[in-house]
Amino acid sequence: MMQRKRMLGVGGVAVIAAAALAGCSGSSGSDANHTVTIMGAFTDAQAKAFQADLDAWSKSSGVKAKYSGSTDFQTAIVAKAAAGNPPDIAIFPQPGVLAGQEKTLYPLEDLGIDVKSVTSDEAKGLADIAVSGGKTYGLPYSINVKSLVWYNPAAFQKNNLTVPKTADELTALEKTITDKGLGYPWCVGIESGAATGWPATDWLEEYVLRDAGADTYKKWIAGDVKFSDAPIKAAGQKVQSMLLAAGQVNGGGAAAATTSFQTAGNQLWADGKDKGQCFMMKQGSFIADFFPDNIKAQIAQGDTSQVNFFQVPSASGQANSMEGGGDLVGAYSKDSNTAKVVDYLVSKEFGTHGYASQAIFLSPHNTFDSTKYTSVLQKNAQTLLKNSTVFGFDASDMMPAQVGSGTEWKFLTQWFAGQITMDSAFQQIDASWPSK
Structure with a gap:
């Protein structure tokens, strides 16, 4: 389904989001005492921390919830919903996938969620990502920022380099x-199993947003500006000069295509x-969760002498842009426990029972108790996000799923x-775009 996109102004800040979720709902649960089932894409340590937070919250709320993660979430959630056996709650890492589920999701207002109150302090209008017809089909529980350039301050100092x-x-x-x-200016890895190629989309999005501007970025997401149009090609040429020219990345683009995003840094x-040795890596705030154990230990001690980041700098006259993403909570049932x-x-409050210790987590709430971060x-x-004047939600996540998490991943990897x-x-990505 084609998504409708628009610019949203919140507190004087330009925001790029989507509203494409039209609605009818799925079936309602009836047992207010049942254990609420939750399904998402994250697994392993993150899943354990998420469950631990829920378990701690359950002690005061009296509501039990059970999380299960799937590395093939996108396929699995669609199959479960089609079979009439979805979880009570799903956590969607891509709004484009959530958009395809609107017929079986309940608007959160139908669960009694006071969306206006909950989102009154939302970071940069994230509340509007999954709104259609005045109804909200998903809200973020966690966000990330991707316009970060990670570096080793000790290496910069040793080589007389400045940020x-x-x-x-x-x-x-x-x-x-x-x-x-x-050494090499950039560390780059775009390998990610079945999702190989997504880090390349972030690079392209960065320079479409930064150089072409928010309005073009919005039109690109909507399919009104094509990949083969001049603004997107210009961003691609920028990425090509930064990453694929000789000497920019160890082993060039071919090595980047087979290097895991988790270990590139x-x-x-x-x-x-x-x-x-490479000196910079553009990657999301979540990447700290994949750093070597000794570096993670230093971060835990508040030691940034060997790892830190700066925001991708803008050219003169450009907006201070931040690209990012988030994970959206949607409901397939609406009984009282699911609503809670x-x-x-x-x-x-989410994260205050321990989950905020996960490096991958950033609350979408400006009033989140930051002392809970470790x-x-x-x-x-979070400070850089608040200070940015334009926030662009991950474009590939907003595009139709067959493009954003399909042909774009595939053909950018081949490039x-x-x-x-x-x-x-x-050209091949454009050819895969669904008809309007």
Whole structure:
């Protein structure tokens, strides 16, 4: 289904979101005492921490909830809903997937959720991502910011490098690193199993939002601006010069296509070009959860001497843009216990029972108790978000699923790997767009 997108102004801040969820609902649960089932895409340590938070909350609420994670969430949730056996609650990492489920999801207002009150302090209008016809089909429980450039301050200091404050300074920094043979400007990995290619979409989105502007970004998400149109091609050429030109990434685009996004940043702590040292990595706030154990231990102690980040700098006259994403809570049933769990998950209280210790978590609420974060980097990321003048929700997550998490992942990976040209990749993505 084609999604409708619009610019939203909240507190004087420009916001890019979507509203495409038309509605009818699925079947309602009837047993107010049942254990609420929740399904999402995250697994392992994150899933355990999420369940632990719910269990701690249950002690005071009296409501039991059970989470199960699936690495094939997108396929699994659609299949369960089609079979009439969905969980009570699903946590969608992509609004485009949620959009395809509107006929079986309940508007949160039907659960008695006071959406206006819950979202009164939402970061940059995130409340509007899944609104259609005046009804809300999903709200974020966690957000992330992606316009972050991670670096090793100790390596910068050793090589007399300074953090760039402008786009021109960033370009000059890249040139200094390559000219002096210090290493490679960028650490890049876009391999992610069945989701290989998504980090490449973030790079492209960064420069569409930053260079082409919020209005073009919105039209691109809606399909009114094509990948093969000039603004998107210009962003692609920018990414190509930064990442795919000789000397920018160790092993070039082919290596990036087969390097895991989880481990690409490990080379920030290598020593010298012969050991593959790279100096910067553009990646989301959640990446700290995948750093080596010694680095995570330093972060836990508030030590940023070997890891920190800065926001991708804008060119002169550009808005201070921040790209990001989030995970949306949607409900397939509306009994009283489901409503209570949803209300907790989307509130500023979620995370206060322990989940805020996860490096991957940022609350969408400006009034979230930041003392519950265990990392100074989480606090700093939230500050950068608040100070940004334009927030662009992850474009590939907002596009129709067959494009944003399908052909775009596939063909951008082939482009990075050198199997096809950028123009060919963009043309094939355009060809896959569903008819309006």
